[in-house]
Amino acid sequence: MFPIIDGHVDLVHFMRQKAPGLNFSDLDSGTLSPEGFSQGKLSVFSSALFCPDPFNGPGTSGQMLQDLIRYSLENISGLQHLKDANDLKQFCIKEPEKTGYILLLENADVLADWAVRDLKDYGIFIIGLTHIGKNRLAEGNGVNFPSGLTEKGYRVVRVLDEEQMILDLAHLSEPGFWQVVDLYSGPLMTSHTGFRNFFDVPRNLSEKQLSEIVARDGLIGLTINPEMFGQPQIEITDVYHHIDWFVQRFGSRNLGIGTDFGGFEITGQQCSDYTCFQDLAEYLDKDGYAKNDIQSILADNWYRFLVRNLPGG
Numbered sequence: 001m002f003p004i005i006d007g008h009v010d011l012v013h014f015m016r017q018k019a020p021g022l023n024f025s026d027l028d029s030g031t032l033s034p035e036g037f038s039q040g041k042l043s044v045f046s047s048a049l050f051c052p053d054p055f056n057g058p059g060t061s062g063q064m065l066q067d068l069i070r071y072s073l074e075n076i077s078g079l080q081h082l083k084d085a086n087d088l089k090q091f092c093i094k095e096p097e098k099t100g101y102i103l104l105l106e107n108a109d110v111l112a113d114w115a116v117r118d119l120k121d122y123g124i125f126i127i128g129l130t131h132i133g134k135n136r137l138a139e140g141n142g143v144n145f146p147s148g149l150t151e152k153g154y155r156v157v158r159v160l161d162e163e164q165m166i167l168d169l170a171h172l173s174e175p176g177f178w179q180v181v182d183l184y185s186g187p188l189m190t191s192h193t194g195f196r197n198f199f200d201v202p203r204n205l206s207e208k209q210l211s212e213i214v215a216r217d218g219l220i221g222l223t224i225n226p227e228m229f230g231q232p233q234i235e236i237t238d239v240y241h242h243i244d245w246f247v248q249r250f251g252s253r254n255l256g257i258g259t260d261f262g263g264f265e266i267t268g269q270q271c272s273d274y275t276c277f278q279d280l281a282e283y284l285d286k287d288g289y290a291k292n293d294i295q296s297i298l299a300d301n302w303y304r305f306l307v308r309n310l311p312g313g
């Protein structure tokens with residue numbers, strides 16, 4: 001079996017909604033459960049601290065983030081929080097059967113109030129500037145006629161650069177995307193996205209945007225959230241076609257998986273848990289993909305990117 005690294009999982013959001021008061025180790029079945037992770041050989045994932053847009057604003061976004069951090073510390077047990085490159089390396093060598101996670105902030109409105117160092121103290125090193133709406137830094141993919149970063153957003157991106165944080169471009173509107181690309185010299189990734197060549201909506205990335213992230217040796221996490229495929233359900237062949245399209249244009253080095261599990265309702269689709277990636281691997285193998293390339297897409301590309309760009313890397 002191929003180990004999997006997933007660039008985006010909404011585990012905290014999922015547990016707060018579906019299993020309030022429970023501990024992760026109490027979840028006895030399902031995609032997001034100890035059993036689901038071990039059956040699908042999930043090695044590492046980015047655990048999203050997702051701050052919904054209604055909480056944007058002075059005080060409220062900070063409170064929301066503190067609630068999410070507290071919830072994560074108290075309720076996600078049995079999984080190791082990996083805080084730097086060395087943690088990640090050691091974990092993957094010593095605990096090949098277990099699952100660890102790194103933290104990712106989805107919607108960084110709080111950085112209009114907090115210092116970037118405050119996030120580092122919590123072990124958060126990956127920052128997505130927005131969710132769907134507008135916040136005090138920039139506009140998300142759901143804003144009509146977006147214009148880009150706010151003045152505060154410009155200042156925050158400069159500090160993120162100085163502090164060598166990883167920037168997650170998922171959800172950022174296109175003008176903001178290009179401003180960040182110009183302004184920011186650090187590592188770029190998109191934790192969960194679809195491709196506009198298949199489904200042309202602002203939430204997805206165009207070929208030009210993908211090419212920019214590849215040129216910067218960043219990482220692109222392909223989602224299996226059907227909303228970003230423009231389909232009610234996703235089959236393994238759909239995921240295959242996205243991967244193959246990408247690899248034909250850009251090679252396999254900068255592509256990974258960013259499921260968005262926990263961030264959407266799974267309604268009986270074929271790709272509904274981590275075991276579907278083993279089926280996908282078989283499909284790629286039959287189609288002539290080298291084992292190395294399959295392993296790169298399923299885990300090794302994220303591993304390399306994170307080891308290089310997390311603190312101590």
Ligand SMILES: [Zn+2]
Nearest residue numbers: 106171192263
């Ligand atoms: Zn998202």
